[in-house]
Amino acid sequence: MEKKLTIAIVGATGAVGQQMLQCLEERQFDVNLKLLASSRSAGKVFTFNNQKVTVKELTENSFDDVDYALGATENDLAKKWIPWANAKGVVVVDNSSAFRLDENVPLVIPEINPEDIKKHNGIIANPNCATIIAMVALHELHKEYHIKRMIVSTYQAVSGAGVKGIQDLENQLKDPDAPCTAFPYPIAYNLIPQIGDFDENGISKEEWKMQNEARKMWHHPDLLVNCTCVRVPILRSHSESIFIECEKEVDVNQARELISKGQGTILKDDPQNKVYPMPLDTTDQDLVYVGRIRKDLTDPTGRSLALFCCGDQIRKGAATNAVQILEKLIQ
Ligand SMILES: NC(=O)c1ccc[n+]([C@@H]2O[C@H](COP(=O)([O-])OP(=O)(O)OC[C@H]3O[C@@H](n4cnc5c(N)ncnc54)[C@H](OP(=O)(O)O)[C@@H]3O)[C@@H](O)[C@H]2O)c1
Structure with a gap:
């Protein structure tokens, strides 16, 4: 049996993070979900695919068991945690503007330039809304x-x-x-x-x-x-x-x-x-x-x-x- 992927949402308690959880469920992702936020939110519980998932505090060790991460945090924090994730081989799709104009980071709207995704080096940036x-x-x-x-x-x-x-x-x-x-x-x-x-x-x-x-x-x-x-x-x-x-x-x-x-x-x-x-x-x-x-x-x-x-x-x-x-x- 194929191992289920583990996907982390970083900034899971915010406006974008909560919507990401809903989108993953609507689009029928059969994955293990890891919800990360600040210590203020650690212990909060959300439901994903009828399972309870508890929010954990984001730390350098948060990515040990993760395959992909969706980022929904502000720029300064993104610049701090994305290298931690990349160091563990985790590919990140990030919503902040921290890496959008970096020439080594594809900036992608799937309806427009999906071919740019494959040029990634561990980060793909989501454009401004x-x-x-x-x-x-x-x-x-x-x-x-x-x-x-x-x-x-x-x-x-x-x-x-x-x-x-x-x-x-x-x-x-x-x-x-x-x-x-x-x-x-x-x-x-x-x-x-x-x-x-x-x-x-x-x-x-x-x-x-x-x-x-x-x-x-x-x-x-x-x-x-x-x-x-x-x-x-x-x-x-x-x-x-x-x-x-x-x-x-x-x-x-x-x-x-x-x-x-x-x-x-x-x-x-x-x-x-x-x-x-x-x-x-x-x-x-x-x-x-x-x-x-x-x-x-x-x-x-x-x-x-x-x-x-x-x-x-x-x-x-x-x-x-x-x-x-x-x-x-x-x-
Ligand atoms: N809102 C939009 O329409 C929109 C659209 C496009 C892009 N974006 C971008 O998406 C990102 C998230 O925006 P948002 O609107 O979702 O912001 P938000 O509602 O303020 O949520 C921020 C998230 O970051 C977490 N966070 C804050 N400090 C943290 C820390 N020290 N460690 C770990 N997590 C921490 C918060 O967790 P706590 O609950 O624990 O504080 C929360 O989950 C931003 O870069 C924003 O520019 C937003």
């Missing part, structure tokens, strides 16, 4: 028209900042004076045009990710992206307003058809009948909804298009994407 949603929405259009430049405005859910972000919104909706733990200002009844620290050009770290990560995954070093990231009082699912300028003239009907046949996308584009993507509809499922597709009439060359898309950033923007990579690794 808003970048995954935009690229899944745009991939078929890029293949057909070749995107040169993008202008993106994001409307990012509070759960993008983890469990603390969810708690801030829920607490402040009950009591507007409840403290801010994840954001610099109250998020209830507000929005905050800052995600990450700003550089000397006034561009935030989160905003740079869209260009840098898309360039790497599309193998398109000349891609230009101007991005504005905004935190909005939505529990789950990021939304994005996207403008693209392409090398070829675009056709709106063909664009709709390409998106309706694309992998991982659903076309929701009948504005006259009030059909368009909305975050409530994409919450807790894996597809990216795309709609409001229209030509940019300010571009006389006819090579520019505008659209709106939404996707659940804890699922496709994080946990599902990581589990899809794991599926390909195991195959």
Whole structure:
């Protein structure tokens, strides 16, 4: 009988870690599961495939009996524990941004660049959540028209900042004076045009990710992206307003058809009948909804298009994407 694989989720008690557990179960992984977090969470119990699994504290020895690890921790911690895992021969699919732009680490969306997975040296990085949603929405259009430049405005859910972000919104909706733990200002009844620290050009770290990560995954070093990231009082699912300028003239009907046949996308584009993507509809499922597709009439060359898309950033923007990579690794 074949030995069951052992998969560790590191950061198992967080927003992404909990979703990873659910995704592994939904996708019928018949594996031993190891749940790792800080000493604060050691002893908590979760259910996986009808078995109780107790959370253990992450230590250097956590990986002795592990085959693959899914990472759902912040950057500093990822930089510390991933070498421990690699030293034990464990291949890691990591959600932090610590290794995303490392040239020895593939950055992968399975619908877009699955062939990059096999170039790994023990780490495969999962892209930024808003970048995954935009690229899944745009991939078929890029293949057909070749995107040169993008202008993106994001409307990012509070759960993008983890469990603390969810708690801030829920607490402040009950009591507007409840403290801010994840954001610099109250998020209830507000929005905050800052995600990450700003550089000397006034561009935030989160905003740079869209260009840098898309360039790497599309193998398109000349891609230009101007991005504005905004935190909005939505529990789950990021939304994005996207403008693209392409090398070829675009056709709106063909664009709709390409998106309706694309992998991982659903076309929701009948504005006259009030059909368009909305975050409530994409919450807790894996597809990216795309709609409001229209030509940019300010571009006389006819090579520019505008659209709106939404996707659940804890699922496709994080946990599902990581589990899809794991599926390909195991195959
Ligand atoms: N949330 C999203 O939508 C999203 C999307 C894409 C990527 N990401 C990335 O995914 C990662 C996880 O994000 P998240 O939103 O799930 O964060 P989160 O909800 O804050 O969860 C953080 C996890 O890290 C664990 N942790 C903290 N300190 C630890 C320590 N010293 N030792 C071991 N474990 C420790 C926490 O365990 P305790 O419960 O014990 O504190 C918890 O399980 C981040 O790098 C984030 O940028 C998040």
